[in-house]
Amino acid sequence: MKIRDFFSKKSVRYESYSLVITTVVIAVIVLVNVVIGMSGISKYVRFDITENKIFSISQQSIDLLKSLEKDVEIFILSPENSYTNLTVTEIIDQYVRNGNGKIIGPRYVDLDKDPTFISKNFDPDRVAGINAGDIIVRCGKNLRVLNNSDFMEISYDYYGGASVTGLKVEQAFTSAIKSVTAEKVNTVYFVSGHGEYGVDDLSQIKSSLSLNNYEIKETTLTAPVPEDADVLFFPSPTNDLLGSELENLKRYLENGGDAIFLFDVQGSLQDLSNFNEVFSAYNLQLNYDLVNEFTQANYLKENWMIRPMVYMSDVTKNLNPDQLFIYLPMSRSVSVLNVKKQNLEVSLLFGTTDNSTSIDLNAGIQRFGPFYLGALSQLEIGSANHSRIALIGNCTFITDEYTSELGSNGSRYIISILNWMQERKDEVMIPAKSIETPPLNMTQQSRILVFILLIAVIPIIIIGTGLFVWIRRKNL
Amino acid sequence: MIEIKNLTKDYGKVKAIEDVSFTVEKGEIVGFLGPNGAGKSTTMNIITGFISSTSGTVRVAGHDILENPVEVKKHIGYLPEQPPLYQDMTVSEFLDFCASLKKVAPREWKSQKKDIMELVKVTHVSHRLIKNLSKGYKQRVGLAQALVGSPEVLILDEPTVGLDPKQIIEIRRLIKALGKNHTIILSTHILPEVSAICDRVIIINKGRIVAIDTPENLSRKLSDFSRFTITVAGPQKKVREILQGVEGVKDVEVSSTFNEDEASYIVEADKDIDVRKPIFNKLAAAGYPILELRSMNLSLEEVFLQLTTTEAKEVV
């Protein structure tokens, strides 16, 4: 057969026509989907319809993104296929989408295939202990490492059992972006040399602070307080200040420095008069005692495990004490002095109910509540400067030993205090998103009834109807 | 009404039909006659648009089946060899479905349905499931299906196959009655069926049309030896003279020469006179023996032979 005849045959013409049509139609459909998939349009037509908006970010974060001037890169240290935390990837997409091109990424790094990636790209000191699955947020030289524990809010029930009740992915990323883009990072100096808790006991609060853009350094007071110190942090000193140390502290405070003092109950009497001298300038006084709470709702099993009342103040107004409850184990009381001073403003932080006692460990005298367990004080210096201190009769609640059992809500209060001192008004105050599923209120009886209805009654009715219809028609 | 030109259909190298052309006028009943596997069903499937031809054209009511299949299909009611019936439906449901498939207006349908069911006599089984019906009733429902929407053209593929004699007679009568209002093509491999029903017959064998004529003409042609070939041993010139001298012989042509003394001739003789005996006598007298005498209408004969034998078998 000649080639021309071959092609003039209808069936051949049809076959080639059909093949072309089929190929074209499928190619167009595939192409449309590839273009849609690659173009990134999907980010703009993706809707989070969850009640809690788990996959969305708040206006606060969007405002932050709008004000970004530097590029921020996000690295996920995992192969793309095996990174399955949908919430994290969705939230990152939201940042990228609202970031005006300033948020770059996420870039997936498979450390098995590229083992030198970290040492090549990052300052090894700053990424010590990094793990596969962690996320790095970087801006210039600044970086912040996030991992899954940063994304989860863990709550503790009455008996100390832990469960994940909320997600704070957005908080983690927003504060990471803030911190890596910040021009100036506030520095908190942890003071040592007076029997304070060591680094090993405070890793949780330290990582919380760095997560909230505070750089942590350590100092003793033997030399003048470093210039870059924004806040001094005293994690339960047990020995008093020496004279020179007192002078250094006073000079620092008089220049407008801020400090947080946390004191645990002491086993043996130590004279802390130099500390109290500092406090008295702020109308505060630390007592040498142990407070017991007797109102049922305000302690956990033991009377000394106090769930304090939280007073409304600039520090606590953004926190919800009903959700962010803390326990202060073995606390001492703080008194407010009644000396009239100008330029001084004392506000209360924690307290007990009327139904509480305090035993003076020195004299054995029992007093009756209410007591204050924590207070804030602000001293105006000149017209434009001020010095702020916080004094709390407990430090245990921020130690690792405590937080591993009862949660790290305490660090939220500390950070809130720091933010108040540094006047960071726009700090990340986004509440964690609850991932608790709504409960089903059923009695055991109705549970069984519903189960039987679903598994037996409804299917039998349906299949029975079918058989009825079938048999009736069968013999038509 | 139906115009078919040079229709060919191959399946790979096998040609199911080849170069089939014919026309059917409005109101005609045309019988499509041929043995099994002759290409009847293939042709009908092509006309109804179920399959496509390899080449050639089909026009029904002025529309081409390839260019305007929906328009063509609107004009055709088709009863394939195996009646297309949904076994799990009742007769009434099935016909309703056919009506909506063929877009019969619901108002018209109500009376039409009644007419059709009465015509094919299925009214009393209208509420029974098709799968519970006998073969004859199934065939009738199949016919009813083809009548839905009163199409101008009915194409019926072996409408009487597998029915008992009584049913066959009924169906034939029915088709004859339908012929008053419809153009009908029906295929069959049964000879008497054609003469009983059809105005015209198309005989098809091995995919080719062998003859198209009225049943009467065809049966006359069957006994007509007007053209035959004859092979004779003898000098060509003399043999020719003898053949032409026979009364009734009109023309003699040499078709092939084997050697000097042996050749084949094509003889055309008068329809009414049997020239075979005188030819034999004359040639014998001249001493030229006849080696072969064969009818030229062999293929037609062959077809008929097959048809009549199958008919005989089936009737018995």
Add this chain to the structure above:
Amino acid sequence: MLAIIKRDFRSYFNSPIAYVLIGLFICIMSLFFVDSLNAGIASFTTNFISSMSYLLLFIVPILTMRSFAEDKKSGTEVLLMTSPVRVYQVVLGKYLAATAVFLVMAVVSLVFPLVLLIYGKPDGATLFSSYLGFVLLGMVFISVGIFASSLTENQIVAAIISFVSLFALTSISFIGNYVGGFVGKVLDQLSFIERYYEFYYGIIDITSIIFMLSFAAVFVFLTVRILERKRWSQG
């Protein structure tokens, strides 16, 4: 087209097949719904959602195996193809009929969210998107089943072809994770199960909807081509 949808839909409900499929679906899903009841949570569990998709692997082949295979076997294909309707209308009609039966099943299975609504305050939006994902997944699966049915006149063969294809289709994301690279990425795109889970988590992605619908369209289209092709090559 409407005539074909109506006929096929009725045919499902005139035989016991649709009832048995729906009844068994509710019965088996109840076994997984118990998790929610026992845990006392007003939401579907991941188990429930994944079982829903895996049950479809079995339900859809049974639902679609008759679509064309039966017509071919009983000869009614001739009726459909010689009626004044286009081939795509026939295919679409059968596709939509099977989809309609599937939708009836989905609607009946709303008893599960109904229980959650009566006894708790579930997140209605995510329940809705879970069902949206389920329906889309079903539409994709049915298109594959219809296609398989057009390939053969044996219903059992059709069911087996569609089950195997659907199984391969749902395994794609695992293969994608295993292969990695560009091929892995392409395979990942094809992962309907992952898209389906996104709906369950409460993310509605328009591109996912477009992708799933166009995948179904491709298979409906291929079915049309298969039937058209047969007109040319077979008798």
